[in-house]
Amino acid sequence: MTGAGGVMGSTIPSQGSRAGSNPSTALHDLHLVPISRVDAKTLIVRNHYAHSLPGGTKMSFGTVLNNRLLGVMTFGVGPFYGYKLVNHATPDDVVTLTRLWLSDELPKNCESKVLGIALRSLKRDTSLKFVLAYSDPAVGHLGIIYQATNWHYTGLSSAVPLYDIGDGTLHHSRSLAQQLGSHSIRYLTLQGINAKAVPQSAKHRYIYFLDDSWQSRLAVPVLPYPKKEREINGNN
């Protein structure tokens, strides 16, 4: 499936294998409900390819079909300076789609339906102005779902490194700063901690405006959607 922020969905290759005896009926019955962070985490850890829910989760929604909870979507703080993609925006104007998992039991094309419901709800019931999402090309994700739902593509994000402090875990700069007060290599080295920055791959970055009047504030150019290599080279 699809996802964002290191996010990506777990099984893009399996999209074609989705079941559903009557897809149109199934899509009609599909709806979103708010779920607790605990329930979201349970399902994400169990089913999403990343098997983790990032910190800073602000909202969690479940995808329900025939009373079954068959998908999860979470929105959170995302990259610290994400809001700066839009002129005069503040961190309160944006959320980042951080995880999206949908069961293979759901019919084809339900990703765009589910994402559409969530975006319409955010547009109608919140004062948020835009949403960010990321797709990781390192695991073969281009962000097809965002392309299908008319997000703006803004290129590859600058990759934020993770930090290795020798405890067997790679730390996000934010969690390291929370844990040790800083993620400055210089500061940590002075404290006798052998810290190393581990480079990460850049991710495709998409933006969706919930408030259309904010589109003109976009501070970066909109670029053509990235395509699979074979699409670029023609149909062979």
Place this chain on the structure above:
Amino acid sequence: MEIIELPIEALKEAVWNVNQVDEAMMQRLRVSIGKYGLVQNLVVRQIANDYEVLSGNHRLRLLHELLIKKVPCVVVDVDDAHARLLAQALNHVHGDDDLGLRAELIREVMQVLPEEEVLAVLPDTMDGLKGMANLGQETMTGYLQNWEKARAARLRNLLFKLTSDQLQTVEAAVAQILPQARLQQGINPNARGTALYLICKSFVDKENKHDH
């Protein structure tokens, strides 16, 4: 497969059993057996004149407590390796609840039975159980409107990174102005936050006065 009733004295816990339960979980098992009886047979294998329990070691302890004399058991004929493998399989090979369906089931149960009775048997917390029962009951609109209200009311955090020496100075300044801050808190329930605000305001006012 053979199911027979065996005398409890012949049943021995497997010394290699790795599955552990705490007292809270034992109590739930105790309540469940007290309420519904022993509804799952123990799985055992014969070793000399005794029977080693592959599945049901915790239940066996409770059956002793309850002074049960005869225990229905499934007897399997397996070697050591397969005994361990079967025990692991019995403990770990199972499905996962669909949370949506579980929520519906919990709601049905809680409409009939009091929370205390449900919590006495299930390994959920009160909050967890209520949360599960509420899953899917709130509309997106209601949830997001509440989220907006909470967001608007949220006090903002400012995080500063200070050395120990710098922190001492900041703490001394905050402590000095704290009594005044307590009198001027306004709608901010956080006196230390107000203290920091007053220090900053005093600085800004002084700077502005100096500029003029």
